[in-house]
Amino acid sequence: METLRLATRGSPLALRQTELVARLLQEAHAGLEVVPVVVSTRGDREASAPLDRIGGQGVFVKEVEAALEDGRADAAVHSAKDMTSVMAAHLVLAAVPPRADPRDGLVGCALADLPAGGLLATGSARRRAQLAYLRPDLAFTDLRGNMARRVAMGESDEVAAAVVAVAALERLGWADRLSDVLDPVDVLPQAGQGAIALQCRSDDDAVRTLLHAVDHEPSHRAVRVERAVLATLGGSCTVPVGAYAEPASGPAAAPASARAGDVGAPLRVTGLVASGDGRVLIRLSREGTDPEVLGAEVAHALLDGGAAAIEGFAAGPDAGLRPVPPA
Secondary structure (H helix, E strand, C coil), X not given: CCEEEEEEECCHHHHHHHHHHHHHHHHHCCXXXXXXXXXXXXXXXXXXXXHHHCCCCCCCCHHHHHHHHCCCCCEEEEXXXXXXXXXXXXXXXXXXXXXXXXXXXXXXXXXXXXXXXXXXXXXXXXXXXXXXXXXXXXXXXXXCCXXXXXXXXXXXXXXXXXXXXXXXXXXXXXXXXXXXXCCXXXXXXXXXCCCEEEEEECCCHHHHHHHHXXXXXXXXXXXXXXXXXXXXXXXXXXXXXXXXXXECCCHHHCCHHHHCCCCCCCEEEEEEEECCCCCCEEEEEEEEXXXXXXXXXXXXXXXHCCHXXXXXXXCCCCCCCCCXXXX
């Protein structure tokens, strides 16, 4: 192929991620032309509406995937955390480039310095529940929109701080505007957070080969296991959920085989399900080598540990019974 068309959202962050992917692909394939295909998604068009009212997970993905399905694009670039846990059978997660920082952060004030009753801005039920569990004295207000709006809100006098994804600010060159980075021990990330997912049609071998050249196996395996947690819990689960995988020995001391992409390297995945108000929080970790089996095991353990009893948990009838097939 001489030209590769990449479907993407039109937000500044999405375009920046597509630029990063294009550069990686062109470094791997001399002479390849990469053309962005900008797609408008419902999540972007209805930027002021709460996500759970306009479709929840998938509102930033559906129209981008449609560009693949109707032939307008050859591949798609997504924030992995925006993707639905189970995709259409004719599409595949073909590659995950090296993952950026998966953690959440604060703009405006550090967590330890937030005053009693401080107002936090976030549109994420997962972030709100965990921060409420840590600090029941805090108050929350909804916040959606692009990263410029979120950062501006955090730096304004309207709120004490805004919660953001660290990777987003790093990719935009705004890391110096972070007031705090939250430890995953305190606030578990969303599945896939910090990772870019490259998707294509499952029968397009030429594109799959191109994309595979920029795949980072440890990052890809981590995303697979985190997505497997969500998929096994069931697509209709509407309560706050998080999942985060890392090398079993920890990111700083990962064995050389894990860094080199050894598919058998052990992973440690932590899963979380919480009530919307943060009063109930179930969190546990497991280790293993098979991403799909490990993700399903964590989801089962969460269900057995009381997640299914949380008010608002509405897992589908096959929840806990359907591990995701490997990409």
